[in-house]
Amino acid sequence: MASSRATGTAIMLQTKHRSWIYCLIVLVHLTSLPVLAKPDSLKEVTDGNWEEILTGEWMIEFYAPWCPACQQLQPVWKEFADWGEDMGVNIAKVDVTEQPGLSGRFIITSLPTIYHCKDGVFRKYQGARTKDDFLTFIHDQKWKAVEPVSSWFGPSSFLMNSMSALFKLSMFIRRCHNYMTEQLGIPVWGSYVIFGLATLFSGLALGLLLVFIADFVFPSRRFSSPDYYQKKQTMEQARLIQQQEEEHEADGEEDDDEDEEEEDRDRDEVWRRRRGSPEGRPEPKGQGFSDEALRKRVLRNREEEEEDT
Known part of the structure; x- marks a missing residue:
C-alpha cells in the first residue's frame, strides 16, 4: 500500500516536472521569435x-x-x-x-x-x-x-522637368569624374579635357541635328519649288543677253565717236584747202576773212553741194 502511494507520488512529480519543462520550452520559443516591428510611418x-x-x-x-x-x-x-x-x-x-x-x-x-x-x-x-x-x-x-x-x-x-534632368546630368558627370580619377587613375586635368572634348563634339552634333530638323520642317521656298532651276537658268540667260546688249551699245558709241572725229578732220582739211579764193587761189591782201568766217563759208558751200547732189 505504501509502495503504491510512493509510486503515485513519483508519477505526479514527474508529470509536474514535465509540464514545467514544456512551459519553459514554450516560453523560450516565444521569446526567441522576432518581434514584429511597427511599420515605419x-x-x-x-x-x-x-x-x-x-x-x-x-x-x-x-x-x-x-x-x-x-x-x-x-x-x-x-x-x-x-x-x-x-x-x-x-x-x-x-x-x-x-x-x-x-x-x-x-x-x-x-x-x-x-x-x-x-x-x-x-x-x-x-x-x-x-x-x-x-x-x-x-x-x-x-x-x-x-x-x-x-x-x-x-x-x-x-x-521643372528640365531642371530635374539637368541635375541628374550634373550628378552623372560628377560620378563619371570620380570614377575616372579614383578608379582609373586619370589626373584631374585629363578628366576636364575629356569632358571638354565631349561637350564640344556633342554641341556640334546637336547643332547639326537642329539644322537638319529646321530645314526639314521649314524648307526654303526657292529650293522647294520644282521650277527653281528652270527659273534660275532663264534669269542667267537674260542676264547674259543684257550684258551683250550693253557691250554692243558701248561699241556703237565708240564707232559714233570715231565717225564724228573723222568728219571733223575732213572739215578741217576742206577748210584748209579753201582758205583762199573759191577757185583755190590765195586772196589778195586786204580782202582776207577771219578764220571763223572762212569756216562758216566752207560749211555753207558744202551743204549747198550736198543739196545739189
Whole structure:
C-alpha cells in the first residue's frame, strides 16, 4: 500500500516536472521569435515614386545626411510622422544626395526645406520646426494662408522637368569624374579635357541635328519649288543677253565717236584747202576773212553741194 502511494507520488512529480519543462520550452520559443516591428510611418520619396505626392496631403522634408540642422530635425520629424496616420497626412523625407532629380525639381537651395502638398498644390513651410508647430499647421489648416507655388515652377511643369534632368546630368558627370580619377587613375586635368572634348563634339552634333530638323520642317521656298532651276537658268540667260546688249551699245558709241572725229578732220582739211579764193587761189591782201568766217563759208558751200547732189 505504501509502495503504491510512493509510486503515485513519483508519477505526479514527474508529470509536474514535465509540464514545467514544456512551459519553459514554450516560453523560450516565444521569446526567441522576432518581434514584429511597427511599420515605419515616415515614408521615403524617390525619383521613381515622387508622383504619389500629387494625390492626398503630404508634408515632405528635404535633407542631407551631412547637414547639422537636418540631423537636429530628424528626431522631431520622426515623432511628427507617428501622428501622421491619426491626422490623415503622409509624412515623408527626401535625401537630396541620393535623389538629385527631386532636388532640381523643387529647386532646393537650403537645408532642411519642408513642403506641404495638398492634391498637387505645393506650399513652402516657413514656420517653427517643432512637433507641436507641425501638428498645429496641419490641424488648424494654417497652410491655407501660405501662397502656393506657381504652376510654372510646380514639380510637374515642363520647366521643372528640365531642371530635374539637368541635375541628374550634373550628378552623372560628377560620378563619371570620380570614377575616372579614383578608379582609373586619370589626373584631374585629363578628366576636364575629356569632358571638354565631349561637350564640344556633342554641341556640334546637336547643332547639326537642329539644322537638319529646321530645314526639314521649314524648307526654303526657292529650293522647294520644282521650277527653281528652270527659273534660275532663264534669269542667267537674260542676264547674259543684257550684258551683250550693253557691250554692243558701248561699241556703237565708240564707232559714233570715231565717225564724228573723222568728219571733223575732213572739215578741217576742206577748210584748209579753201582758205583762199573759191577757185583755190590765195586772196589778195586786204580782202582776207577771219578764220571763223572762212569756216562758216566752207560749211555753207558744202551743204549747198550736198543739196545739189
